Amino acid sequence: MEQLHDATGFDAYGAIAKRKDAAPSKTKVNVKQIRSNIVGKPADSRIVRHLMTALAVLSVLGGVNAMAAQPVANPSGSAPDIRLYTLDCGLTEFKDADVFSDTGEYEGKPLALPTPCYLIQHGQQWLLWDTGLSDKIAAQPNGVLEKFGGRFTVKRTLAAQLAQLKLKPSDVHYVGLSHLHFDHAGNIALFPTSTFLVAAAEVTAAHAKPTPFGIDLAQIAPLAKAKVTAVDEDYDVFGDGTVKMLKTPGHTRGHRSLIVKLPKSGILLITGDLYHTRQNYEKGLVPHLNDRADTLASMERFAKIKTNTNARVIIQHAPEDFAAMPAFPKYLD
Known part of the structure; x- marks a missing residue:
């Protein structure tokens, strides 16, 4: 399955793409916390690995917090002030x-x-x-x-x-x-x-x-x-x-x-x-x-x-x- 990455380093399932500057973590991954991210999507071990990487990086912050999605352009089409x-x-x-x-x-x-x-x-x-x-x-x-x-x-x-x-x-x-x-x-x-x-x-x-x-x-x-x-x-x-x-x-x-x-x-x-x-x-x-x-x-x-x-x-x-x-x-x- 192809993984889609935007400019933030997030993949198509909301995970942070694995990077060389992300320090390794010994934090245990709570599978229940990632299950909702892959419900309804074909099983793929790479998806889980990316999600586990995201959790490991965010564990530096003391836990897994809500990750804001990439914003979308103004849907009205008019230029904002x-x-x-x-x-x-x-x-x-x-x-x-x-x-x-x-x-x-x-x-x-x-x-x-x-x-x-x-x-x-x-x-x-x-x-x-x-x-x-x-x-x-x-x-x-x-x-x-x-x-x-x-x-x-x-x-x-x-x-x-x-x-x-x-x-x-x-x-x-x-x-x-x-x-x-x-x-x-x-x-x-x-x-x-x-x-x-x-x-x-x-x-x-x-x-x-x-x-x-x-x-x-x-x-x-x-x-x-x-x-x-x-x-x-x-x-x-x-x-x-x-x-x-x-x-x-x-x-x-x-x-x-x-x-x-x-x-x-x-x-x-x-x-x-x-x-x-x-x-x-x-x-x-x-x-x-x-x-x-x-x-x-x-x-x-x-x-x-x-x-x-x-x-x-x-x-x-x-x-x-x-x-x-x-x-x-x-x-x-």
Whole structure:
């Protein structure tokens, strides 16, 4: 029987296709949990093997959760309204930013990086790209927390900014995660009803021993009970090509960038942490913690996509890029 695979790495029966970057698991498979997936379909041992692989990968999240299906394009045929809001999800500061290049450009130099989130309206649906620093930091003295060698500040919470648009966390259908570092995954717990879009390789790597730098296991623990779609390839979020997650590993194993096609403002390429600064982008600098080979390959791919689409590049942490975006609650459309 031929197995059909879409861009998410899911096969025709909802299982995650077996990949070389999915860590093995000793979790026992509950056959009752997979039986409903193959009722009414011809018996095929390969189907069961794929389903068992899916369960093994998802066991890293603490159990088998609901897997969201690939969305379909707008059935009405009319183009949905698409807007992109830039939210202030904190400030990250380092006295010595040497970690951001393995060739010495930042050694002994301070660096302040805005930490935005992006909220995308697609018709009646909403996608949040990254969740920023935790809203709990705002309750700290002066809204400041020192951790991982940096100083992290939250002056206005993500929840308050959503409320300004008369939105509740439960109104957000999808939460896309570029990766699981502390400053991108801080508010996962705010969205218990949303579907999280994150690479299985990213979740697996985050649970490695010892815990990787930049990972706060308590912050990402809510994924164990959340609805998760494992996006191990490029992923078309709404099914119509307007918003896609792009596979750009290197900063982390499962790192993703985002491409957004807006009707008036054109195409945007949002980097995630493929680049942290304009200097990194212009000079191709690679942070110490990155996998250098994967990073350079992702940079090459990103550059070709930029050229082929004539996209505007948004360096997610760059102060210049953050300042150039419409001030919330204004938006690009």
